Amino acid sequence: MGHVSKRLYSSASKLAVSTSQLKQFPPKEAILTPDSGKPNFFDPELWATLQPPPTSALTAFAHRIGLANVLSSADVVRRACTHKSFLNLHAKYYPASPTPPTNANLATLGNSLMGLFASEHLHAAYPHLPTRVLKAAVSAHVGPLTCASVAQEMGAAPLLRWHRQPTTPMSPALLHSDALASIPRAITALVYQEISIQSARKFVQSFFLSRQVDLRSMIRFRDPKRALIETVEKFGRERPKSRLLKETGRYSNSPVFVVGIFSGQDKLGEGFGSSLKMAEYRAAEDSLHRLYLTRTPNHLLQVPSSTFPSKQCSIYKTGSEAPYTPGALGEAEILYASSGRSNIVAPKRPTLEEIEAKRESLDV
Secondary structure (H helix, E strand, C coil): CHHHHHHHHHHHHHHCCCHHHCCCCCCHHHCCCEECCEECCCCHHHHHHHCCCCHHHHHHHHHHCCCCCCCCCHHHHHHHCECCCHHHHHHHHCCCCCCCCCCHHHHHHHHHHHHHHHHHHHHHHCCCCCHHHHHHHHHHHHCHHHHHHHHHHHCCHHHCECCCECCCCCCCCECHHHHHCHHHHHHHHHHHHHCCHHHHHHHHHHHHHCCCCCCHHHCCCCCHHHHHHHHHHHCCCCCCEEEEEEEECCCCCCCEEEEEEEECCEEEEEEEECCHHHHHHHHHHHHHHHHHCCCCCHHHCCCHHHHCCCCCCCCCCCCCCCCCCCCCCCCCCCCCCCCCCCCCCCCCCCCHHHHHHHHHCCEC
């Protein structure tokens, strides 16, 4: 029992907070005061929310993410970690105190910069990526959930000052992840303001764009065989043909077929399945994935924002812009089943003769 009590006492002493570090303890909220005939009880969670983070934690955070030269003072870090929802709570309990600065403007600017960097990076890296998939990829790299996750990894969660807000007719409910996502956005804007847009892009590249995102799972096709036929015709290639490459257990309970799709002598894709139809479906899907997920090599990757000045100077000065070689633009994706709303002429339905000819082209 002695060892157990000693261990519990040592663990509790590490978590204890010395009251000598507080300006006033117990706080005013701890005293029962009548308010409209009802006592006002002390809420420890609310009181902890009102307390500013210590200066040492703010300084350590700036050094931990490698931006001590940008976040040079504790006030700058405190502003980047203060959400605008904290103002109502502060004005309610400290009406005589000055209003603390928030990261509202910085988060808005940082969100636009992060969207710009992610859009141009993904468009240059994957020139053939469909528009909807590109938007989903941008959200996966710099969206609210990703920003909140990065803020957690940075260790910014204990420094966040915010107040939960319910749903209103004008705005949705404010959650902890939404408020936490404003911190990386505000830091991006601070790097842009204090140094340059090139440094802000490097910050986003290091913390966000360097992450691996599974883009293949974002691409779905309603009819990959039809989409592949239209795509091949758009590029002026030979009509794709399906060929059986391998098979095993055709007359057993678990057969496996491997089908490849060829355009002339070039194999576009390959797929397997327990039936010829499933294998051909997967082969067509694999062919489209190979096209849309074609990535530009890193040594050839260049984005338009790399032409901006690396230092704070006028962009109208001669020679201030870096050289830029634009990459090849990718072909737009094939859109079908849109009921004519996309202003694209839909292909004619195949006749019975064309269907029979297509069946004969399947070499089984």
